[in-house]
Amino acid sequence: MPESIQPGEPRDVERVNATDAVHAALEPDDGDFGMAAIRLALVPSPIGGLAQELVPSPSERQHRRALEALARVIDDLSDRVDADSWRTVIGTEEFDSAFVRATEAAQRAAAEEKRRLIWFALVNGWVREKAAETRDRLLEIVDRYTLEDFKALDGLVGMAEGNADEWISVESDHHGFAMTDALKLDHGEANAYVQRFDADGLVMVYDQPELRKASNGPWIATRRSVLVRPLALELLEFIKQPT
Structure with a gap:
């Protein structure tokens, strides 16, 4: 509901209209609550400061942050993902299901960067024409992984020079040292x-x-090697900003 105006007080028309616009975006009259976030992206209002006054609880603040991040992603990608691309998928069962999962994941995220990765995944998996067949599995992984997980995976794939089916060693040779040095991890963390x-x-x-x-005699050690699988490359592409 818009903020109340007491008799005799000057009416800030622009502020009240902005409040009404945000509420209208978040309360769609067609019952399609999943699309409220996309409608919010189209509201020409000072969402940042106004939203904080409208949201009272931690869960609702996180919900607001998730929607604001989506609004920024839609705006950033407007020259690459047009309105027709969104209209094509809105209302389909596959997109609605993915949208709900992505929204829940974005609400749990504690960083803007993670929220953007989640929305990029939604766009890459359900809005763009070429979608990965493994998109549901990839979205589940995106939800669980932290930014540090993605950084470590990217470093590991970089050791394989971006190639799938490439065996690399993570032990005490130059590959192992490169991994621990680049990621600032010790052997156990890696x-x-x-x-x-x-x-x-x-x-x-x-x-x-x-x-x-060794000087005191031979001993048996274990050398760990890792094969980068195609799914790892798919995951990193899945969370990239669409080009």
């Missing part, structure tokens, strides 16, 4: 990321025993 990526099907891990010599 392997924790590798294990997570392995569980999600982004890489394959192979631990090869090998005999090593």
